Amino acid sequence: xxxxxxxxxxxxxxxxxxxxxxxxxxxxxxxxxxxxxxxxxxxxxxxxxxxxxxxxxxxxxxxxxxxxxxxxxxxxxxxxxxxxxxxxxxxxxxxxxxxxxxxxxxxxxxxxxxxxxxxxxxxxxxxxxxxxxxxxxxxxxxxxxxxxxxxxxxxxxxxxxxxxxxxxxxxxxxxxxxxxxxxxxxxxxxxxxxxxxxxxxxxxxxxxxxxxxxxxxxxxxxxxxxxxxxxxxxxxxxxxxxxxxxxxxxxxxxxxxxxxxxxxxxxxxxxxxxxxxxxxxxxxxxxxxxxxxxxxxxxxxxxxxxxxxxxxxxxxxxxxxxxxxxxxxxxxxxxx
Ligand code: SF4
Ligand code: MG
Numbered sequence: 001x002x003x004x005x006x007x008x009x010x011x012x013x014x015x016x017x018x019x020x021x022x023x024x025x026x027x028x029x030x031x032x033x034x035x036x037x038x039x040x041x042x043x044x045x046x047x048x049x050x051x052x053x054x055x056x057x058x059x060x061x062x063x064x065x066x067x068x069x070x071x072x073x074x075x076x077x078x079x080x081x082x083x084x085x086x087x088x089x090x091x092x093x094x095x096x097x098x099x100x101x102x103x104x105x106x107x108x109x110x111x112x113x114x115x116x117x118x119x120x121x122x123x124x125x126x127x128x129x130x131x132x133x134x135x136x137x138x139x140x141x142x143x144x145x146x147x148x149x150x151x152x153x154x155x156x157x158x159x160x161x162x163x164x165x166x167x168x169x170x171x172x173x174x175x176x177x178x179x180x181x182x183x184x185x186x187x188x189x190x191x192x193x194x195x196x197x198x199x200x201x202x203x204x205x206x207x208x209x210x211x212x213x214x215x216x217x218x219x220x221x222x223x224x225x226x227x228x229x230x231x232x233x234x235x236x237x238x239x240x241x242x243x244x245x246x247x248x249x250x251x252x253x254x255x256x257x258x259x260x261x262x263x264x265x266x267x268x269x270x271x272x273x274x275x276x277x278x279x280x281x282x283x284x285x286x287x288x289x290x291x292x293x294x295x296x297x298x299x300x301x302x303x304x305x306x307x308x309x310x311x312x313x314x315x316x317x318x319x320x321x322x323x324x325x326x327x328x329x330x331x332x333x334x335x336x
Contacts, residue, residue, distance in 0.1 A: 003071075004175055004208045005031040005054070010068035012049050015061055022280045023049045025232035027068070028307075031176065034202065036209040038219040038240075040255065041229035044277060047212045050229075051178045053078075054210075055095050056085035072176070091121040094174035096165050098181040103165055104153040110137075110164045111149030117171035136167040140197050162194055170201055177202075180212040191215075195222050216255070220244060225313060228252050231277050231288035238314035248316040250293045287319065295320060 012024035024046040031037045039047045052058050054070055056077060070077040077088065089095075097103050105113055114133035118124045124132060130149070137145035140163040153161055162182070169177060182194070199222055202209055211223060219226060219240065226243040228236040228251065236249040247256050254273040275292035278284050287293070290300040300319055308321040319325060 002033055003030045004033050004073065005210075006069070006071040007050070007054070008069040008071065010050065010053060010070065011066040012046075012053055012058060012063060013066055014063050016281075019281050022283050023232055024053070025280075025283060027229070027232070027234050029227045029234060029237060031208050031210060033175075033208055034206045035224040036199075036202065036211055036222055038211045038213060038223035038226045039229060040212075040214060040216070040219060040226060042214070042273075042277060044280075045229040046232040047229050048180055051095070051180055051210060051212055054176075054178060055089060055093060056080065056082070057095075090117065090169075090174070091172050092174055093176045093178065094169035094172060095178040095180065096162075096169050096182050101153065101161070104161060104168070106153050109150050109152055110156065110168075111151075113164075113168050114171045117168060121172040133167075133171065136171055137164070139201065140164070140167045140170075141193055142167070159194070163197070166194065166198065166201075170205070170207075173205055174207060176208045176210065178210045178212070181214070182211070191218070192221075198222070216244075228255065231283065232280055233288060233317065235289065235318070236314075236316040238310070239312075242310075242314045246314075248310055248314070248321055249289075249318045250295055250320070251289045252316075254292075287317075 007027055007029050010024055010027045011022070014021045014023055027046065027050055029037065039050065041047050049058070053065055054077065058065060065078050068078065072088070072093065077085070080088065095103075104110075111130070111133055114136055115126070115129040118129040118132050119126070134145045134149060137148055142148055142160060142163055153164065156164055166182075177198075179198070195218060198209065201207060211218070213219060223240050225237065225239055227234050228243065228249065230251050236243065236247065236252045243252060244256060247253050251273070273292060278288050278291060284290065284301070285304070286302045287296070287300040287305055290296040293300065297319060305317045305319045305322065307315050307317045309315050310321065
């Protein structure tokens with residue numbers, strides 16, 4: 001399978017009165033065609049900044065993509081002008097947000113917001129676009145879609161708005177859909193329905209999805225692979241099965257601590273871990289988790305561990321996995 005998206009060594013910072021906040025510090029990951037990658041981590045870990053970078057939505061200034069590449073079908077989006085990005089956004093890469101009202105236009109009927117995308121991006125005629133829009137509303141589970149076409153967003157309930165937003169995003173048949181906490185505001189039943197719809201659509205349209213969430217139940221149900229972020233870095237990646245059943249990074253162990261194995265029905269969210277993440281105005285030299293890790297060694301505080309391949313996609317950045325880890329042979333200068 002080919003990579004639709006490849007993020008390579010991405011660094012993003014924000015200028016503040018107190019200095020540069022280094023929000024994303026060398027992030028690497030890939031998204032294959034038709035797969036769902038979940039990005040998990042505590043708030044402030046850089047997951048939203050990463051997705052906004054992909055969409056070209058980092059306000060510059062105060063934000064700045066300092067280095068790295070975002071290869072979308074081989075084209076580096078970090079080099080695109082705003083004009084070029086406008087052609088990518090909505091059409092090739094679409095984003096759905098936690099709060100649908102931030103992306104729905106309150107002054108335009110829901111039907112028009114869908115047909116606009118169809119006419120503009122799929123070059124359909126008016127009648128054809130209208131017919132397809134009704135189909136899309138039906139597909140995302142909106143009852144009597146014909147009569148809903150002429151209504152405005154405020155006529156829709158929260159769950160219906162979320163569905164409408166997904167229909168609008170998908171009307172353009174994007175190759176990549178980025179969903180940033182798409183269902184957190186909704187009740188569990190509606191969440192499940194929407195996620196099922198997203199999965200159906202993914203299969204029908206071969207869309208790739210980046211799902212940003214702190215809901216591990218959602219991850220277990222919908223993702224193929226998971227990237228765990230901490231303090232602006234990806235600390236572990238693997239299949240859902242590997243991350244849930246065989247996590248290798250102490251931070252992931254902490255997150256998974258409350259989840260009883262890969263339980264598809266569990267609705268657990270990330271468990272709070274004692275302590276706080278490091279200040280990204282002055283990120284630590286060594287492992288960013290060292291201050292909260294009960295396994296931290298001397299070396300962890302001074303040197304950032306390199307990413308070690310466990311198998312296939314399973315990778316982790318932790319000194320415990322280093323071939324010379326004290327778990328294998330303890331060199332004296334590491335411990336103590
Ligand atoms: Fe803990 Fe050290 Fe591994 Fe960081 S590198 S997670 S501090 S053991
Ligand atoms: Mg966020």
